[in-house]
Amino acid sequence: MGHLAMIEHVIFDVGNVLVRWHPQRIIELSFPQEADTLALAKAVFGDPIWASLNEGKLSWLQAQQAYAQKFAWHDEQIKTLFYQITATQQLLVGTVDLMRRLKAAGYGIYGLTDNVEEIVHYLQLRDDFWAMFDGVVTSYQEGVLKPSPQIYQALQTRYGLNLSHSVFIDDMPANVEGAKAQGMHGIVFVDCGQCEAALRDLGLRF
Structure with a gap:
């Protein structure tokens, strides 16, 4: 267990680790008359518009305008969609408490998230977990999405983290594999209890 006990930093994704990210539910609430909400969710959030917004290449307003044009939606529909994108991101059970215990035990706590500037600001204002981060790397600042090597390496270049520690x-398994390719340990998050057990298996004590 010697080398496992060398872990000094715990890096959290945000969506579906700290807060719920549920594209189909967003569509259900935004377009209640829609027959196939799963297909529309895939069309909306799998579109290059969404990727460009997360990469910081489009602004919040530009993305709304692009979606309105592509899907022929009127202003009220777009406003509802973008409201629900943030409002549905409720805290998951247990993870913030896990962060708090890890931080109290002396581990560095960082965030690494494919995310949008406006969503980050919303979560910073609404929730107290963001203040626990010792640093955060976001896709909109880096201009790339996970599992691009650049976004993991930013943890090292910006905060001086030893990725092997x-x-x-x-x-998302692909994102965890991307982290491992850069020398990090990785855990695919299922729920808080499973995540806590996996951290203890790696030798963390908290």
């Missing part, structure tokens, strides 16, 4: 927690 870090563990990354994300709900």
Whole structure:
């Protein structure tokens, strides 16, 4: 267990690790008359518009205008959609408490998230977990999405983290594999209890 006990930093994804990210539910609430909400969710959030917004290449307003044009939606529909994008991001059970206990035990706590500037600001104002981060790397600042090597390396260049002494927690297996390719430990998040057990298996004590 010697090398496992060298972990000094715990890096959290945000969506579906700290807060719920549920595209189909967003569509259900925004377009209650829609027959196939799953298909529309895939069309909306799989569109290059969404990727460009997360990469910081489009502003919040520009993305709304692009969606309105592409899907022929009127102003009220767009406003409702973008309201629900933020309002549905409710805290998941247990993860913030896990962060708090890890921080109290002396581990560095960082965020690494594919995210939008306006959503980050919304969460910063609404929730207290953001203040626990010792640093955060976001896709809109880096201009790339996970699992691009650049976004993981930003943890090292910006905050001086030794990636081999870090563990990354994300709900998407491809993103965890991307972290491992950069020398980090990785945990695919299922729920808080599973995540806590996986951290203890890696030798963390909290």
